[in-house]
Amino acid sequence: MGVKPADALQKELRRIDGKGYKAYKDIAGSYDYKNFRLHIDHVQGDPFAAPSRIRVRVPRSDSGFPEDTTCNRSRVVALGDFLTRRFYTQSKSLARGIRGTGKGGKITIDRPGQQILNRSSLLINNDCIEARFFMGLPAFGRKIAGRDAEEMFFTELPAIVDTSLFFSAIDENNLYLHLKTAEDADAARDQLSQKNMIAFIADGSLLPRRSGIDDRPLKDPEAVLFKSDDTFRITLDLPNSGKTPGMGIPRGVTLIAGGGYHGKSTLLHALERGIYNHVPKDGRHCAVTVENAVKIRACDGRNIEKTDISPFISNLPLHKDTSAFSTQNASGSTSQAANILEAVEAGAEALLLDEDTSATNFMIRDRRMQQLVAKDSEPITPFIDKVRQLYSEKGVSTVLVMGGSGDYFNVADQVIRMTAYLPEDATDAAKEIARADPAGRREEGGENFGRIASRIPEAKSISVYRRNKKMKIAGRGIREILLGETDVDLSDLEQLVDPSQTRAVANAVYYATRYMNDGLPLREVAEKVIADVEKNGLDVLVPNITGDLARIRRVDIAAAVNRIRTLRVSQA
Ligand code: ADP
Ligand code: MG
Numbered sequence: 339m340g341v342k343p344a345d346a347l348q349k350e351l352r353r354i355d356g357k358g359y360k361a362y363k364d365i366a367g368s369y370d371y372k373n374f375r376l377h378i379d380h381v382q383g384d385p386f387a388a389p390s391r392i393r394v395r396v397p398r399s400d401s402g403f404p405e406d407t408t409c410n411r412s413r414v415v416a417l418g419d420f421l422t423r424r425f426y427t428q429s430k431s432l433a434r435g436i437r438g439t440g441k442g443g444k445i446t447i448d449r450p451g452q453q454i455l456n457r458s459s460l461l462i463n464n465d466c467i468e469a470r471f472f473m474g475l476p477a478f479g480r481k482i483a484g485r486d487a488e489e490m491f492f493t494e495l496p497a498i499v500d501t502s503l504f505f506s507a508i509d510e511n512n513l514y515l516h517l518k519t520a521e522d523a524d525a526a527r528d529q530l531s532q533k534n535m536i537a538f539i540a541d542g543s544l545l546p547r548r549s550g551i552d553d554r555p556l557k558d559p560e561a562v563l564f565k566s567d568d569t570f571r572i573t574l575d576l577p578n579s580g581k582t583p584g585m586g587i588p589r590g591v592t593l594i595a596g597g598g599y600h601g602k603s604t605l606l607h608a609l610e611r612g613i614y615n616h617v618p619k620d621g622r623h624c625a626v627t628v629e630n631a632v633k634i635r636a637c638d639g640r641n642i643e644k645t646d647i648s649p650f651i652s653n654l655p656l657h658k659d660t661s662a663f664s665t666q667n668a669s670g671s672t673s674q675a676a677n678i679l680e681a682v683e684a685g686a687e688a689l690l691l692d693e694d695t696s697a698t699n700f701m702i703r704d705r706r707m708q709q710l711v712a713k714d715s716e717p718i719t720p721f722i723d724k725v726r727q728l729y730s731e732k733g734v735s736t737v738l739v740m741g742g743s744g745d746y747f748n749v750a751d752q753v754i755r756m757t758a759y760l761p762e763d764a765t766d767a768a769k770e771i772a773r774a775d776p777a778g779r780r781e782e783g784g785e786n787f788g789r790i791a792s793r794i795p796e797a798k799s800i801s802v803y804r805r806n807k808k809m810k811i812a813g814r815g816i817r818e819i820l821l822g823e824t825d826v827d828l829s830d831l832e833q834l835v836d837p838s839q840t841r842a843v844a845n846a847v848y849y850a851t852r853y854m855n856d857g858l859p860l861r862e863v864a865e866k867v868i869a870d871v872e873k874n875g876l877d878v879l880v881p882n883i884t885g886d887l888a889r890i891r892r893v894d895i896a897a898a899v900n901r902i903r904t905l906r907v908s909q910a
Pocket of ligand 2: 604694
């Protein structure tokens with residue numbers, strides 16, 4: 339498989355023009371263009387199939403990107419993101435798009451949203467810059483449209499490459515702004531732990547989004563910019579922006595209170611997304627959260643496999659064991675308990691909860707209800723009685739949106755009151771109310787939090803083969819993966835933001851099975867997968883290079899494994 343001159347591809351396309359679609363297979367291979375090398379890795383089988391996988395590689399020295407665009411990991415990731423966006427917009431404007439039958443004629447690359455994620459779409463190293471993208475090879479019916487293909491490979495593609503993978507064609511100011519924004523966000527996130535913080539939101543951030551399905555910043559001249567109040571204000575020193583004041587959320591138990599519609603959920607949402615860097619002008623580009631902060635919600639109907647939920651649930655009717663609890667159909671409260679315990683098992687550092695998406699009976703049981711239903715006929719120990727132990731014993735912080743129950747004043751380290759979208763410190767006021775007007779409820783949490791069981795997954799309980807023996811590992815949208823005959827519902831993993839992450843999760847789950855045979859707990863399995871990705875890139879997750887994978891966390895892998903309905907585990 340030597341490298342052929344680009345002319346050879348041109349000749350080949352002329353030769354197969356008008357022939358049956360299968361003849362396209364003959365163009366697979368590598369070709370030298372004037373200023374880049376083209377690799378046609380996989381040729382689609384028909385015009386309706388998934389488009390062909392193509393790469394273009396430019397020698398690093400020819401691409402002209404200065405040393406300082408790749409001098410650290412933050413910048414490398416941000417450069418890859420920037421170039422992916424550039425390649426995407428250039429392919430929109432310089433390629434004619436769909437022509438002929440099926441998806442023929444399209445040249446596409448992964449399309450990033452508001453987040454700057456490490457992606458497999460752009461490989462950057464000391465030797466090269468390589469774009470991984472997709473082309474729909476054109477046809478009329480099942481006949482090869484060779485002239486159209488020639489136009490794509492010899493007019494459109496070179497124009498896209500020339501204007502997106504070479505420094506001379508890039509707007510320098512925009513590029514450096516992109517790199518510096520990501521670098522500052524990473525630096526801010528890195529400073530959290532030494533300051534004993536789990537999150538930071540810079541003054542001047544714009545948190546609200548355009549809509550529930552549009553992640554871009556709210557476009558409204560009236561929108562209120564975030565501003566910390568004095569007690570929570572800290573100042574970070576960032577490499578590019580310098581001294582940056584904003585609100586720090588300390589470790590421990592934090593309550594976000596406030597009236598309905600005053601911005602509580604919007605703030606929590608920003609914390610959920612603060613695990614990612616955002617593009618300049620996103621509004622959240624300097625709002626960061628520790629990497630292993632996990633959004634928790636109730637998700638009734640999910641399966642649970644031998645999770646020890648006894649810290650929260652015990653004494654079930656019919657004496658069902660809750661120290662290794664299994665079900666194919668969890669209730670709201672049980673699912674939320676399992677979500678928390680599994681997240682902690684997988685290494686969560688902070689939990690983010692919103693009353694809007696929590697099971698009420700999991701969150702609170704007030705004095706009156708304690709009187710009506712005796713403890714021995716109530717299986718649930720509510721979160722309020724465990725949240726402190728979770729922090730003091732397990733080191734796991736909680737941020738909780740709670741506008742509905744003042745009982746939580748007793749257990750909070752700090753109370754943030756949102757008023758007209760701005761935070762105020764209401765800790766003293768809340769503590770004073772708790773003192774003057776006791777909740778009068780009995781604490782039910784017991785002496786200790788209880789056990790976080792680590793579970794050992796069985797590789798053979800995860801199959802990626804369909805009945806016809808073909809492998810199937812795929813993502814469908816953002817919140818579902820397909821493994822063989824099994825659909826895995828990820829609808830409660832609200833921190834996944836991109837279909838390429840979901841594809842990465844699907845492949846990571848299968849990749850993880852290689853580590854499941856040595857009796858390793860799920861957490862370590864997920865850690866090993868992430869370590870491999872960090873060392874060798876997202877490419878390790880797939881047998882063939884593909885440009886549509888994006889960064890995931892170990893907690894995401896563990897969460898997906900936990901939601902596979904065929905999963906079998908044993909407790910360590
Ligand atoms: P809560 O959870 O307190 O009920 P939300 O966070 O859901 O309130 O916010 C209510 C509405 O206000 C949402 O439509 C949201 O987009 C909007 N909003 C939130 N923060 C701001 C802000 N800083 N400026 C303008 N509108 C905002
Ligand atoms: Mg809300």
